[in-house]
Amino acid sequence: MTLKKQSIVVAGGGSTFTPGIVMMLLENLDKFPIRSLKFYDNDKERQKQIADATEVIIKERAPEIEFKATTDPEEAFTDVDFVMAHIRVGKYAMREKDEKIPMKYGVIGQETCGPGGIAYGMRSIGGVVEIIDYMEKYSPDAWMLNYSNPAAIVAEATRRLRPDSKIINICDMPVGIELRMAEVLGLESRKEMDVRYYGLNHFGWWTDIRDKEGNDLMPKLIDWVKEHGYITPKELEGASEEEPSWEYTFGKAKEVQWLDPDTLPNTYLKYYFYPQDEAEHSDINYTRANEVMDNREKHVFSECNRISNIKTAEDAKLVADDHASYIVDLARAIAYNTKERMLLIVPNHGVIENFDAEGMVEVPCIVGSQGPEPMTQGSIPRFQKGLMEQQVAVEKLVVDAWITGSYQKLWQALTLSRIVPNARVAKQILDDLIEANEDFWPVLK
Ligand SMILES: NC(=O)c1ccc[n+]([C@@H]2O[C@H](COP(=O)([O-])OP(=O)(O)OC[C@H]3O[C@@H](n4cnc5c(N)ncnc54)[C@H](O)[C@@H]3O)[C@@H](O)[C@H]2O)c1
Numbered sequence: 001m002t003l004k005k006q007s008i009v010v011a012g013g014g015s016t017f018t019p020g021i022v023m024m025l026l027e028n029l030d031k032f033p034i035r036s037l038k039f040y041d042n043d044k045e046r047q048k049q050i051a052d053a054t055e056v057i058i059k060e061r062a063p064e065i066e067f068k069a070t071t072d073p074e075e076a077f078t079d080v081d082f083v084m085a086h087i088r089v090g091k092y093a094m095r096e097k098d099e100k101i102p103m104k105y106g107v108i109g110q111e112t113c114g115p116g117g118i119a120y121g122m123r124s125i126g127g128v129v130e131i132i133d134y135m136e137k138y139s140p141d142a143w144m145l146n147y148s149n150p151a152a153i154v155a156e157a158t159r160r161l162r163p164d165s166k167i168i169n170i171c172d173m174p175v176g177i178e179l180r181m182a183e184v185l186g187l188e189s190r191k192e193m194d195v196r197y198y199g200l201n202h203f204g205w206w207t208d209i210r211d212k213e214g215n216d217l218m219p220k221l222i223d224w225v226k227e228h229g230y231i232t233p234k235e236l237e238g239a240s241e242e243e244p245s246w247e248y249t250f251g252k253a254k255e256v257q258w259l260d261p262d263t264l265p266n267t268y269l270k271y272y273f274y275p276q277d278e279a280e281h282s283d284i285n286y287t288r289a290n291e292v293m294d295n296r297e298k299h300v301f302s303e304c305n306r307i308s309n310i311k312t313a314e315d316a317k318l319v320a321d322d323h324a325s326y327i328v329d330l331a332r333a334i335a336y337n338t339k340e341r342m343l344l345i346v347p348n349h350g351v352i353e354n355f356d357a358e359g360m361v362e363v364p365c366i367v368g369s370q371g372p373e374p375m376t377q378g379s380i381p382r383f384q385k386g387l388m389e390q391q392v393a394v395e396k397l398v399v400d401a402w403i404t405g406s407y408q409k410l411w412q413a414l415t416l417s418r419i420v421p422n423a424r425v426a427k428q429i430l431d432d433l434i435e436a437n438e439d440f441w442p443v444l445k
Pocket residue numbers: 011012013014015016017018040041042043046047086087088089090091092127128146147148149150151170171172173323
């Protein structure tokens with residue numbers, strides 16, 4: 001069967017993840033053929049560095065694909081089937097502030113969790129909605145596959161502000177963890193596992209993992225994780241290629257797992273269970289944003305500029321990663337009705353029987369041309385229900401604050417977060433964040 005060739009625009013073409021997505025798309029042309037690939041960004045210079053290298057790569061490896069980079073929305077979003085969005089409103093400079101301002105008050109600053117995530121969410125909502133509107137104006141039949149973070153707040157905002165839009169919010173943290181689970185189990189691929197999982201984005205639990213013969217893989221995984229977290233056997237023997245802060249996170253997962261011995265946790269729960277540990281472990285003068293600027297950002301841009309300068313990508317050191325494989329799986333599922341089973345962020349609507357119907361939950365879905373069809377997860381225990389009710393209220397209050405311009409709602413959101421110790425500290429952090437974000441947030445009264 002001849003597969004329809006797709007037209008894609010990457011929104012946030014200057015993203016450090018764009019090369020990985022390009023490499024993954026080029027590795028999958030047999031399964032996901034492409035006629036046109038465009039980049040869109042609001043920072044021409046940043047995007048140009050990635051685009052110039054991509055031009056060399058495509059000329060050498062897939063010259064039949066029409067490639068263009070632009071900052072013009074009409075040019076970018078006309079005649080596309082998919083918008084693959086991974087923007088970072090305010091870029092790393094603002095991520096650095098998200099991470100350092102809370103630390104002034106002894107509170108962990110993090111990209112998508114707690115005060116850092118709330119600040120990031122207040123910046124992202126406008127940028128993501130703008131891209132949805134461009135897509136619907138210029139390619140009304142297209143789907144938006146959104147990676148832009150903080151996915152939980154962006155998902156709640158798009159549910160409220162664009163309820164009928166064809167947008168799917170996704171996260172690759174479960175993918176990254178499942179890759180490690182597969183290594184622990186000695187499996188060839190994480191796709192040999194069928195999982196049951198529920199939660200909010202960056203706030204969930206695996207409850208059942210089986211192989212294709214239906215054998216229960218949870219006991220072996222639980223035995224490993226309660227001892228080692230998601231550190232793999234190879235890493236345990238000292239053969240780690242992971243960045244130290246990520247290795248620390250995967251190791252910390254064991255202390256998170258202890259809270260519910262029958263499940264396996266998303267790594268991000270450490271921020272909600274051990275916020276003080278995370279603040280003590282963090283250096284206000286050099287946070288994750290600094291690590292990313294010094295490593296991933298430097299590597300991606302220097303490698304892209306090298307390729308552009310020598311005008312060949314023969315020895316390109318750009319790799320497709322989990323982030324990329326997932327978005328191709330999702331695009332294929334929609335384009336060709338593959339009925340792929342994937343964790344996606346969708347409106348609850350009864351998927352979790354005893355949880356807020358209007359909460360955006362991360363659960364296994366069967367994906368076809370009509371989009372995601374969630375798989376019900378039944379009732380959840382009091383512990384997780386209590387945690388999720390509190391966290392979803394934080395996320396909803398942030399969207400309330402953005403929509404209404406309410407200082408009070410945002411103060412409530414910060415105060416309600418498990419990561420912030422009290423209302424006074426919440427207000428101190430809020431007032432600093434308002435000042436730092438004056439170019440990005442709506443005016444709060
Ligand atoms: N969902 C997930 O699991 C997951 C995984 C990895 C990364 N991400 C997210 O992907 C995004 C990109 O990450 P990164 O580290 O590569 O960031 P980055 O700063 O390297 O790239 C983001 C790009 O977005 C552009 N941009 C910012 N605001 C824009 C706007 N309003 N319109 C168009 N373009 C805009 C920037 O100019 C930049 O080129 C971030 O939101 C990050 O959190 C999500």
